[in-house]
Amino acid sequence: MFSLRRWCLLALSLAGVLVDAKSSTGDSVLVVVDPAQQDNYSIFFNGLKDQGYELTFRSPKVEKPVIIEDNVSNFAHVILLAPEAKNLGKDITPQSIVELLSLKTNVVVALPTKQSPLHALAAEFSLILPPPGSPLISYSPKRDTPSTLIPISVEDHSSPVLTKHIRPVWFSGIPQALGNNPLLIPILRAPAESFASEVTVTSGSAEALVDAAEKGGEGLWAGSSLSAVTGFQATNGARITFVGGAEVFSDELAQKEAEQYVQSGNIDFVKEVAAWTFQENLVLRIEKVEHHLVNGTEPKETYTINDNVEFSAYISKWNPAKGEWQPYSGLKDLQLEFTMLDPFVRTALPPVNGAPGKYSTAFRAPDRHGVFKFVINHKRKGWSFLESSTTVPVVPPRHDGYPRFLSAAWPYYAGAISTSVAFFLFSTIWLAGEARDSKKGKAAKSE
Structure with missing residues (x-):
């Protein structure tokens, strides 16, 4: 049973979700989720509905409604919240999801811990996932929860996607190592003391980290260089977000206290992630x-x-x-x-x-x-x-577009003028001299 104060904190958090907001690309959303698990995400889904989104739910094993029909996407956004489903339908494959992005459809993907076709999808976007069955583990801070359920502190301005202060977020799932693709955007970094191991350890022990390090290669994934939630923006503007575990969206973690009398930031966090992915913010x-x-x-x-x-x-x-x-x-x-x-x-x-x-x-x-x-x-x-x-x-300038006289050409102008004047004077003197000689010759003959 939740205390009255805890319910008040939850109500205040929900009040921020009930603000009407519109996407710049459309309001139709297809949610692929197991019907048995749908009620586990009621706070997240109800928040989207209150914002004006039209949610259509579909079981992972059902192939209708179709996402792409005649090379046209039937939905503006798609949410895949069925990480443990072995079959997501023939129209939900890594290739079809890449095609959705080319059609400017935004996608939210919850990654499974076990091997799945979604692992191949992550590789398409330069995300490197740990071996199957390697969740993110942390023993700090000391708490009474399993080591795979981690409170991650969110620093202000740690990601451009997060536009406001967010309280610690409860996370359970797998991390992602980022490739060299410049279009990747880390949204939630893994804690510096966390690591992913092939062996799931529920009781705190430093020996687990030593055992993972001794395996070498893929045996050790550790540190804040890993990302728990990663975004990707295609060159055409479409966005896709990879979340390391669907539990981030669950009602249980939304209602769980990060500290005593301090509500977790899961509600605000998933709202910010959805707002960025659905092209509400930073557009x-x-x-x-x-x-x-x-x-x-x-x-x-x-x-x-x-x-x-x-x-x-x-x-x-x-x-x-x-x-x-x-x-x-x-x-x-x-x-x-x-x-x-x-x-x-x-x-x-x-x-x-x-x-x-x-x-x-x-x-x-x-x-x-x-x-x-x-x-x-x-x-x-x-x-x-x-x-x-x-x-x-x-x-270049037209023939009449050039200036009549160029200041830099005055030496050439002076040379041409002086040459013309000299030629005129020489010709005048020469002709005058010939006329005088001819008159003297005539006078001498007459004498």
């Missing part, structure tokens, strides 16, 4: 881009070398509370590149004061003609990617 898009000459307003189809060009981009961020896109000026590291194969100009694209969502910069076009591109390529962990490419040609 940006480029509304439009503009380019024109400095002090001009009309865009030009071509630019001339050394033109002063102004480029602007308008960026919005998804507001899940209002369910709409709103101008966003919070990016401080946005850059613009003016490229022709390689960047000729790379400059900061800062926000414009007094113009929400507008980022603008001015630069001089390079002294090189060709086909150039205005390129924005902003990729930060946790945030949706911003990519834009606008092609414009840069041409």
Whole structure:
């Protein structure tokens, strides 16, 4: 029986879940879960329903409703909460889940401790899992729970996915070692004193760690380099989250105290994980881009070398509370590149004061003609990617576009003028001399 104070703490935690929030990609969710286990996750499911999501439940052994039909996904999001199921249906395979991401469907996957096709799915995303039957184990802090049930402290700003302070989270499952894929995002790190062993140990003993270390190779997985919950964002914006164990979503751990009279952070944590995976949080898009000459307003189809060009981009961020896109000026590291194969100009694209969502910069076009591109390529962990490419040609000046006189060419001008004047004077003197000689000759003959 829970004490009255404990129920009050649970009610306060649930109050944060009941805030209406919308996904930027849709509200339809397919939940693959064993019907016998469905009630174990009622707090999590009810929280999604209260946010406005439409949940459709499906047994792992049933193949309807179909996830993908005629190369179109029937759901905006999929949750796989059947880690122990041996058969997930013909349409739930590592290949089909990868295809779901290509169709911009977001996925939450609870990984099993035993060998499963989902282990092969994790490998597709550069996640390395410990050998089957190797849960995460920790004997610190001292507690009366099994060593496989671990309270993990969540530091503020430890992951861009977690946007607020979260109390310790109860975790039971397997860790993941992260590969070199830059698209991986660790959400919940394993404690530094934890390790995964091939032998499940329920009673605290330091000998278990020594035995695991003596095996070498895959015998020892330890330290905070491991991740208990890992996210992955595809280049098209779709997101998938791998959770080391389905128990994180359970009502039991949601209602369990992390410390005396301190409610666990599981409710807030799974809400944050779902909000990021379902593209409620950290979602940006480029509304439009503009380019024109400095002090001009009309865009030009071509630019001339050394033109002063102004480029602007308008960026919005998804507001899940209002369910709409709103101008966003919070990016401080946005850059613009003016490229022709390689960047000729790379400059900061800062926000414009007094113009929400507008980022603008001015630069001089390079002294090189060709086909150039205005390129924005902003990729930060946790945030949706911003990519834009606008092609414009840069041409030399027209025949009447050059200045009539160049200051650098005055020595040549002076040389040409002096030569012309000298030639005129020489010709005048020469002709005048011939005329005088001819008159003298005529006068001499007449005499």
